[in-house]
Amino acid sequence: MADKEVKLMKGNEVIAYAAIRYGCDGYFGYPITPQSEVMETLMELKPWETTGMVVLQAESEIASVNMLYGGAATGKRVMTSSSSPGVSLMSEGMSYLAGAELPCLIVNCQRGGPGLGTIQPSQGDYFQACKGGAHGDFHLIVLAPNSVQEMHDFVALAFDLAFKYRNPAMILADGAIGQMMEKVTLAPQRPRKTDAEIEAECKSWAIYGKPADRARNVVTSLELRSEEMEKINLRLQAKYRAMEENEVRYEAVECDDADYVIVAFGSSARICSATVELARAEGLKVGLLRPVTLYPFPKKPIAELAKRGVKGFLSAELNAGQMVEDVRLAVNGLVPVEHYGRQGGSLFTPDEVYRALKDKIINRG
Amino acid sequence: MCEVELKKENIVYAKSSLMLDNVMHYCPGCSHGTVHKLIAEIVEEMGLQSKTIGVSPVGCAVFAYNYIDVDWAEAAHGRACAVATGIKRLHPNKMVFTYQGDGDLSAIGTCETIHAAARGENIAVVYINNAIYGMTGGQMAPTTLLGMKTATTPYGRDPRLNGYPYKIADMLAHLDGVCYITRQSVHTPANVRKCKKAIRKAFENAMAGKGFSMVEVVSTCNSGWKLSPVQANEWLEQNMLPFYPLGDVKDI
Structure with a gap:
């Protein structure tokens, strides 16, 4: 090799x-x-x-x-x-x-x-x-x-x-x-x-010049007949359900025994993996769930953590609170879900997220 | 009534085999049907059916793909030249053309049109200019003549309120990437024949890699103009052609 x-x-x-x-x-x-x-x-x-x-x-x-x-x-x-x-x-x-x-x-x-x-x-x-x-x-x-x-x-x-x-x-x-x-x-x-490979693979829909052995292909999103358009919509939705069933990807870091879980993606998740280390060093059982696919969103693993006994989730994002809505939908009211974020191009530090986890989740009244 | 048997040698005209039998949604008297027929004939005569990819617009011609038997992409409003660019760049040996109206090409799609032309994309553009938005119900287009009544200029186009019409063909002709710009019409048999030659030339240019070609077809919209087909042809001669004169604007 x-x-x-x-x-x-x-x-x-x-x-x-x-x-x-x-x-x-x-x-x-x-x-x-x-x-x-x-x-x-x-x-x-x-x-x-x-x-x-x-x-x-x-x-x-x-x-x-x-x-x-x-x-x-x-x-x-x-x-x-x-x-x-x-x-x-x-x-x-x-x-x-x-x-x-x-x-x-x-x-x-x-x-x-x-x-x-x-x-x-x-x-x-x-x-x-x-x-x-x-x-x-x-x-x-x-x-x-x-x-x-x-x-x-x-x-x-x-x-x-x-x-x-x-x-x-x-x-x-x-x-x-x-x-x-x-x-x-x-x-x-x-x-x-x-x-030739593309024509074999995409013969049913792609446009590359109509050969004699197939009908013309038309790439369009238009369908004026409402009953036909609804069929297209339903087919698209079925496709999205299949993605939700088959393509969810995520990374779970120290989640198995976690009492508290931070949910974060992309660069935020990099920062929050250090937060997990800080918390674990102090004996707090904190885990990180990192969605790799944001759509389809890892609803099931988050729901399972909530059912398993995780006491609270913190969605740490570089925004005013967007993914937190999906985390809340997944947790479905079982335990508290809060958001911590920075905006305007600022990043948070691992310490900052740790403090937010304590203030908003661990020590909440 | 007696039956007459047509002998093959006596047939002087036949519908192009590329014209599909779907019932056209165009209004009687509209220029679109004639121009579709010309494109089908040209693709067939050039033997390009298996190499041709059309890009249809948003507007009355959105359904062009129902009538001509080649592969088609239906573009978002105004974006046909960008869509055609993507296709042609990946398939430089294919015949890629767009078919667009004046609202699509010279209003919302001005940017995409000018830059495809400036880059010298090897595509052919068929531009139907009937000075009005047909599909949406006869509103003012950038090409609407001064004084012309439309759904959004019910008292006639007033330059102080609505600005002036413009000739995008003349603008495009200044660009180095453009090899052929012509203005044609299909309101008489003689004009139909000239228009066919022009579209064929644009298609030949695209296949030869000579650059961007556009055939503007000064067209009628008798429904939008609220005229009979015959009156619309007369109105076109009296009003459209003085402002949009026929003939080649650029040919190199």
Whole structure:
């Protein structure tokens, strides 16, 4: 076996490397801080000369998400990346992608908002990513990396899940994960799928020019007959239920004997793993449950912890309290669930979260 | 009534095999049906059915995919040129065209249109300009003529209130990525023939990688204009063509 290829890289840079090595066919993007290194790295690596991957700078996020729609409609593996305000501009496109059931990858390297906000890290787009974020009933598959290695690994995972369910997938990172440098083990280069492979795999829906042996394919989200549209809605909902059944991913750290559990994702979870160590050093049985898939959300493992006797949950997020609503729904009133957060691009420290856990949960009156 | 047997050698016209038999939703007298027929004929004559991907707009032509037997993507309102860019960049040897109305292309989709043209995307754009929003019920478009009555300009378009109409074809012609811009119509048989030649040229340009081509078809919307089909053709000649003159704007 060949030696592992280990590099020191920024989270944003590794997205570019992982995409090329996965065999991604196309990237369409627009610069925005703090994720511009994704497209900059791709342009520097010139994958069109090696794997044949297309990289194109669009005139706006609206254009890039619609280029994504066109590329995905052909059955190819295409992606874009942006940060919060840019993702808002893509929200129309995300609704169309979900409605037309097009597999693709969108990376959101979140910054603080609302509006132009700040270029510092935030997790303020949880609602947008997980609750639809645009018109109509739909869900993205949402993955939350907590390291540069996961930024790398989730590119492949997101594409695999997107194609498994014919649904757009999002990597919901943040400015901290995107900008920080860590060691990462790079996957070996995979070949891009050939046109013949794609046509065999996506023959029932993709558009690449109608051959004589099949009817024309139409990629659309339009259906004016309400009884037919409802059938489409029900089919989409059945797909989302299947994702909830089969694709929940999470990491449980010291949860088995925990009296108290912190729920945190992405960069917050990195910080909170140190909080667990602080608490354990003082003899407090604290665990961390880290959702890896934010949609589908790990409802069952949280509910089971609540039933098992965990006395309280703290949802620690870099926002004003968004994921906490899903934690409360999972716990369903059995035990207290509180939120602790920082906003505006500020991060919390492990100590700060520990104090919040004591004040809001452990020592609550 | 006697039966006449048609001999094959006597048949001078047949419906393109790419025109599907679905009943059209277009109003009688509307230009869309004619332009659809031309596209089906051109794709068939060029032998491109298995290579052609159409992008339909939001507007009356949203259902273009029901009538021409090729693969289609239906784009969000105004985004057809961006969708077509994504397809063409990944399939540079395919025939990718958009079919858009004036609200779609020259209002909400101005940005996507201009930048696809500026980049010189090798796509063909068929642009139906009937100076009105047809599908939503006859509201003012950017192309609505001064004084023209619409659902949102019930007293006629007043430049002080509604601004001026503009000619996006002339604007696009200035861009280096553009190889062919022409303005045609389909209101007479002679014009239909000229329009077909123009669309074919745009398709040939896209396949040859010459850059961005657009055929603007100055069209009628007799329902929106509240005129009979014949009156609409007359109105087009008297009012639309003086402001949107026919002929090539750019051809290199």
